[in-house]
Amino acid sequence: MDQALLVFLTVADKQNFTRAAEELHMTQPAVSQYVLQLEKTYGTKLLDRGNKHVRLNKAGEIVYHHAKEISRLYSRMNYLVDDLLHKASGILTIGASYTYGEYVLPRIIARLQAEYPLIQPAITIGNTKDISEKVAAGDLDVGIVEGEFRHDKLDIEPFADDAMYVMAASDHRLAALADVPVTELGRETWIVRETGSGTRAATDTMFERFSIRPQRSMEFGSTQLIKESVEAGLGVTLLSEWAVRKEITLGTMHKLHIQGTPVIRRFYWIAQATRFHTRASVVFKELLLRESGRGAD
The missing domain is CATH 3.40.190.10 (Periplasmic binding protein-like II)
Structure with a gap:
């Protein structure tokens, strides 16, 4: 990677020529010269210089953003070439x-x-x-x-593939039913993941397919918190079988038997x-x- 760009990045990150020189194991005049050389190349100042700190100006922000990307690509290029010659590491x-x-x-x-x-x-x-x-x-x-x-x-x-089941606490009223009517699900409080979650997307898809409109729902950003809430009897949820294996084994949660489930994603x-x-x-x-x-x- 071009040395002047590397020096510029370090000065911008440290916001100080002296600290940048220490980081690069160079003299401060040498660091200043590299930055001046870069500014001469672009024909404009890239840094606003103060008594103790330097800051990127508008032109400097453009150069900094692209220099960061160049640095990342340069490192990746070297890594890929080295990777061809050695074991996976x-x-x-x-x-x-x-x-x-x-x-x-x-x-x-x-x-x-x-x-x-x-x-x-x-x-x-x-x-x-x-x-x-x-x-x-x-x-x-x-x-x-x-x-x-x-x-x-x-x-x-x-x-x-991942099999997802509607889960309830083992002592929930629906857990005793051999087959749970879909109409019962709309009467329950649903505990769901946040928007952007794959589990939430699967839940919304199931709601649409079964025409379920929950009377009440609670949104949590943690699968573990959802499981504990279901175990406490706060409501029902749709979760991956992977996520509830331990609870099913311990008998604290129960798969509800509903026609059309499990949901496969x-x-x-x-x-x-x-x-x-x-x-x-x-x-x-x-x-x-x-x-x-x-x-x-």
Whole structure:
């Protein structure tokens, strides 16, 4: 990467020439010279200089934004070339929506570490909307999200199905019924995830399909909080079977038997739409497909 751009980025981040020089192990005059050289190249000042701090001006903000992107692409280019010559290794940033990230991914990561110990996974958990946006922006290498969606900047591929059930506390009035009429569901308080969640999207789709209009609903941003609320008898919910396995085994939650359920949705693997992916990303995808039964034997 161009040295003048690197120096400029450091000065802008530190907001001080002296601190930037210390960070870069350079003299302050040398740092100042690089910045002056860059300003001469663009024919305008890029920094507003004060007694103790410097600030980006409008032109500086434009150069800073694009220099950051150049720096990210330069680092990725070097990493990809190095990756071709070595075993799968390095940091792999993985984003996952709550259901998969909290209830399935730990087992996958354990397998990944056993087979590829040089890969260092860094996990981010969020809803489907948050994870897809971070992958599209390049803040995450890969993502695993719930429910079907489209994005111009992403490769999106289904790799596993997820069965979702209407859940209630084991002592709920509907738990004793062999078959629960759909009409009963509209009378219940529904505990749902926030907008942008794959689980919420599946719930809304089920409401539309069954023509359910809940008399009352509560919105929570945590699957764990939803489960505890259902166990406490506050209402019913739609959750992945993965998320409620322990509660079903313990007998604290009950699957309601409703014609037309379970609701089936898919988990999707997502990455930036590019021909180039790190080897760590590739082997992680292969592991996902293998664990879900979609990969080659």
